[in-house]
Amino acid sequence: MPSTTQTSTTARDKGGAAPTAPPRSHPSRRRRPDRWLAWGFLAPVTVYLIAFYAYPLYRNVELSLRAYTVRSFVQGGAPFAGLDNYRTVLTDPAFGPTLTHTVVFTAASLAFQFTIGMALALFFHQHFPLSRTLRALILVPWLLPLIVSASTWSWLLNSDSGLVNAALGVVGIDGVNWLTSPGWSLTSVIIANVWIGIPFNLVVLYSGLQAIPTEMYEASALDGASGWQRFWGITFPLLRPVSLITLLLGLIYTLKVFDIIWIMTKGGPTGSSATLATWSYRLGFGNLLPEFGPGAAIGNLLIVLALIAGLVYIRIDRRQHLR
Amino acid sequence: MTTSPSRAWWKTGVGLVLTGLMLFPVYWMINVSFTRDQDMRATPPHLIPINGTLDGYRAVLDQQLPYLGTSFLVGLGTVALTVALAAPAGYALAKLRPPGGSALSFVLLIAQMIPGIIMAMGFYAIYLTLGVLNTLPGLILADTTLAVPFAVLIFTAFMSGIPDELLQAAVVDGAGRLRTFWSVVLPVSRNSIVTVSLFAFLWSWSDFIFASTLAGGGDHQPITLGIYHYIGNNNQQWNAIMATAVVASIPAAVLLILAQRYVSMGVTAGAVKD
Numbered sequence: 001m002p003s004t005t006q007t008s009t010t011a012r013d014k015g016g017a018a019p020t021a022p023p024r025s026h027p028s029r030r031r032r033p034d035r036w037l038a039w040g041f042l043a044p045v046t047v048y049l050i051a052f053y054a055y056p057l058y059r060n061v062e063l064s065l066r067a068y069t070v071r072s073f074v075q076g077g078a079p080f081a082g083l084d085n086y087r088t089v090l091t092d093p094a095f096g097p098t099l100t101h102t103v104v105f106t107a108a109s110l111a112f113q114f115t116i117g118m119a120l121a122l123f124f125h126q127h128f129p130l131s132r133t134l135r136a137l138i139l140v141p142w143l144l145p146l147i148v149s150a151s152t153w154s155w156l157l158n159s160d161s162g163l164v165n166a167a168l169g170v171v172g173i174d175g176v177n178w179l180t181s182p183g184w185s186l187t188s189v190i191i192a193n194v195w196i197g198i199p200f201n202l203v204v205l206y207s208g209l210q211a212i213p214t215e216m217y218e219a220s221a222l223d224g225a226s227g228w229q230r231f232w233g234i235t236f237p238l239l240r241p242v243s244l245i246t247l248l249l250g251l252i253y254t255l256k257v258f259d260i261i262w263i264m265t266k267g268g269p270t271g272s273s274a275t276l277a278t279w280s281y282r283l284g285f286g287n288l289l290p291e292f293g294p295g296a297a298i299g300n301l302l303i304v305l306a307l308i309a310g311l312v313y314i315r316i317d318r319r320q321h322l323r
Numbered sequence: 324m325t326t327s328p329s330r331a332w333w334k335t336g337v338g339l340v341l342t343g344l345m346l347f348p349v350y351w352m353i354n355v356s357f358t359r360d361q362d363m364r365a366t367p368p369h370l371i372p373i374n375g376t377l378d379g380y381r382a383v384l385d386q387q388l389p390y391l392g393t394s395f396l397v398g399l400g401t402v403a404l405t406v407a408l409a410a411p412a413g414y415a416l417a418k419l420r421p422p423g424g425s426a427l428s429f430v431l432l433i434a435q436m437i438p439g440i441i442m443a444m445g446f447y448a449i450y451l452t453l454g455v456l457n458t459l460p461g462l463i464l465a466d467t468t469l470a471v472p473f474a475v476l477i478f479t480a481f482m483s484g485i486p487d488e489l490l491q492a493a494v495v496d497g498a499g500r501l502r503t504f505w506s507v508v509l510p511v512s513r514n515s516i517v518t519v520s521l522f523a524f525l526w527s528w529s530d531f532i533f534a535s536t537l538a539g540g541g542d543h544q545p546i547t548l549g550i551y552h553y554i555g556n557n558n559q560q561w562n563a564i565m566a567t568a569v570v571a572s573i574p575a576a577v578l579l580i581l582a583q584r585y586v587s588m589g590v591t592a593g594a595v596k597d
Contacts, residue, residue, distance in 0.1 A: 037500055038419030042427065045412035045475060052468055053434050056445025063448060074451060120341065128334040134342045136583045140349055143575035145529035147547045148568040151554055152352040155561055161364040163351060170367070195348065256438040259531045263551065277440050284444050285536055292444065299441040310436040314429070 057303075063296035073292055085293040089301070092294075094271055094279065101186055102275040105193070105261075106254045110247060112194040117201025117246075122231070124202070125209045135206070142199035150263035153192040154179065157264075179265050182272035189261045189273050196260070197253070201246055208242030209235070241320045248313040255306050276302045352572075356380070356565035363561055379566030387567050390549030393459070394528050397545055398574075400463035401527035402520045405470045409519065413478020414508050418490060419500070428479065431472040442468055443536040450537055457541025465537055466527035474519040481515035482508060518585040521578050528574050546571045 039046075064085050072078035089095060124135045141149060156163050157178035165175035178188040216234050225233060258277040261267060267274030267282060274282070276298055284295030355363075356379045357372035416424050446465050447456070455461040485508060493503040509516070531547040538544055550571060553564045 036421070038415040038421030038424070041411040041415035041419065041500075041504070042421060042424075045408050045471065046427070048408055048471065049430060049434065052464060053437070053442075056442050056449060057437070059445040059448045060441050063444065073448070076452075123334075123338070123341065126334060128331040128338065130335050131338060134338045136579060137342050138345050139579060140346060140575065143525065143579060144349070144572050145531075145547060145575070147529070147531050147550050148352070148572050149348070151550060151564060151568055152348050154554070155355060155565070156348060156351060161366075161368065163368050166367050195345075198345065252436050256440075258438070258440050263531070263554070277438060280440050280444070281532075284440075284447075292448070296441075296444055299438065299444055302438050303441055306436045306438055307433065310433055314432060 060296045060299055063292050064294075064300050066293060068292045070290065073290070081293065085297040086301075089294050089297045094274070097271060098274050098276060098279050101273060102255070102277075104186065105190055105257070105273075105275055106251060108190045109193045109197060109254050109257075110250050112190075113197035113201045113250060114243070114247060116194070117198050118205050118243075120198065120202045121205035121209055122235070124206060135202070138202060139199045141196050144196075146196070146259040147263055149196055150192060150260045153188070153195070153260075154264050157188050157191075180269060182269050185265045185269060185273035189264050192260050192264060193254070193257060197250065200253075201250065204246045204249075205239065205242060208239050208246075211242075212238050241316075244316055245313065245320075248309060248316065251309045252306055252313065255302065255309065276305075349572075352565050352568055356562055356569050358562050360560065360562065363559075376562065379560075379562035379564075380570075382560065382563035383566050383570050386563075387546065387549045387570070390544055390546045391570065393543050394545040394547070394571075396459060397463050397466060397543075398524040398528045400459070401466045401470060402523045404463060404467045405474050405523040406516060406519060408467070409471055409474035409478050410509065410512070410516065411504065412475045413482050413515075414504050416475070416479040417482035418485070418487075418508075428476070431475050434468075434472040439469075439532045443532050446533070447536050457538050457543060459543050462533060462538045462543065462545070463527075465533040466530050467523070469526040469530060469533075470519070470523035474523065477519055478512070478515055481518075482512055485511055514585070517582065521582055521585055525574060525578060528571075 065081060065083075066072075066078040067081040067084065068078045120138065124131050155161075157165075159165060159175060159177045159180060162178070164178065168175060176184055178184050212235065216238075217230060220230050220234060256277065257275070258281060261273055261275060261278050262281060265273045266286070267278035271279075280295045280298040280302065282295075283291045283298065354370070354372055357375035357377070358369060359374055359376045359378070362369055362374065412427075415421055416428060421427075442465070450456045450461055489507060489511070490503055493507045498506065528545075529547065530545070531551070534545045534548050535551065539548060546567070550564065550567050553560070553567060
């Protein structure tokens with residue numbers, strides 16, 4: 001078997017002018033025709049991205065800039081309305097509370113998912129009998145269809161017959177109307193969302209822990225560092241890059257969350273658990289008379305938030321690769 | 324490190340408790356699916372299904388089979404289309420270094436971040452004009468958007484690991500790029516194809532937002548809508564709802580049992596690329 005270096009410098013192409021290609025680089029870099037041929041393999045996905053990502057996004061922007069009625073939605077010819085839909089949304093009395101709910105939902109979900117995920121990752125990192133199997137089992141909530149998780153939690157949190165209220169009753173606390181009282185609905189959907197998000201945090205943080213060389217721990221153990229000191233002195237700093245990425249991905253995912261809230265509370269009662277995502281859906285599909293314009297406008301605001309988070313993620317990710 | 328066996332088993336005990344806590348809602352779903360209607364509102368609730376019933380599962384067989392069938396077909400369609408689109412793209416990005424390739428990877432990364440509700444609204448407007456609302460191909464196409472960017476990134480990551488020697492050997496033997504892709508790259512990429520297929524199937528199987536916006540009014544409704552209608556219509560029959568939920572969870576369970584290592588690979592590959 002020829003060594004990597006040999007093969008990559010063997011001139012198989014016409015030019016043969018091998019630039020300073022490091023071993024394991026891509027030899028095709030040297031052949032111009034091939035590089036364009038590569039687009040033959042990329043053509044399907046490119047066409048796909050334009051037709052099924054760019055075009056729906058464009059349609060969505062267009063929806064938000066026109067005054068659509070049901071009739072003009074079907075037949076076309078809605079008048080251009082400029083930023084009217086955005087103005088409608090931003091001046092809506094529901095805008096402030098909905099934005100607050102989105103922020104609270106996202107922040108609380110991230111904080112609990114991450115903390116619990118981290119604790120579990122640290123725990124499972126100490127290998128013990130069955131640790132692999134148990135770690136795999138904990139993935140289940142993340143893999144279940146969201147409608148399954150959401151309806152299970154709906155029943156667990158049911159006011160009259162839910163297990164949670166029954167358990168509270170045993171310790172002498174009065175039952176809470178988890179899903180039907182404005183004061184608790186947001187908390188309820190956060191609880192369900194945290195449960196769903198823990199496995200993702202666990203798996204990613206665990207993979208980060210595995211990348212930390214064990215010698216570092218052995219050295220600090222020799223120095224007599226306690227477990228707590230080891231966590232703050234070694235694990236936490238070394239895990240910072242992975243933690244940052246976990247949190248940012250979590251942020252992007254959580255901003256998108258729609259299914260859980262819609263299935264459990266429909267954003268209610270009286271909008272008390274509505275986020276930007278559920279509000280947008282309600283305007284577009286939740287009422288008898290759809291308001292696609294404002295719905296699309298909210299969607300576009302949401303996408304701006306997600307993209308800002310996304311760009312921050314990519315920036316941090318790139319910077320870490322450069323190191 | 325020195326861990327005495329007894330201490331290790333103590334940790335296993337804690338691990339079992341933690342896992343039990345995390346999975347308790349899943350157990351509860353199964354428990355309720357076997358509970359009789361008259362026991363449903365018992366105080367305190369029955370922790371194990373004493374006098375269990377199969378009524379819930381009978382309801383699934385009677386009412387939910389068409390939904391399950393639709394979900395299965397949509398899942399297969401999504402897998403086929405996703406792999407067909409993403410595998411060649413991954414090969415090109417990993418091995419052929421096309422001009423503008425990194426820009427495309429960037430677009431794919433961004434595409435993953437677009438909230439589903441926005442895609443749904445755009446698709447709805449387009450499908451209404453084209454008249455493909457409430458059709459299987461329409462739903463399949465929309466569901467592939469859940470998986471294609473992820474799939475391309477996975478394929479790119481995995482195919483970067485294929486030794487260049489292997490591909491060059493094929494070229495020496497006179498194979499063109501297409502031939503190389505088909506007879507060398509695809510066969511050695513079996514793991515990544517499995518990973519991508521599993522996730523594409525699971526995501527399309529679990530999809531609710533596209534189903535409810537693009538297929539909510541037609542004959543081809545997937546299982547997620549089957550459950551959703553149940554919750555909306557007969558709030559009393561929770562054993563039927565939970566039995567449907569259990570059945571709808573089977574793909575996730577199968578995936579975890581048969582392909583545990585691919586699942587972890589998929590989860591981390593999305594976040595920690597190398």
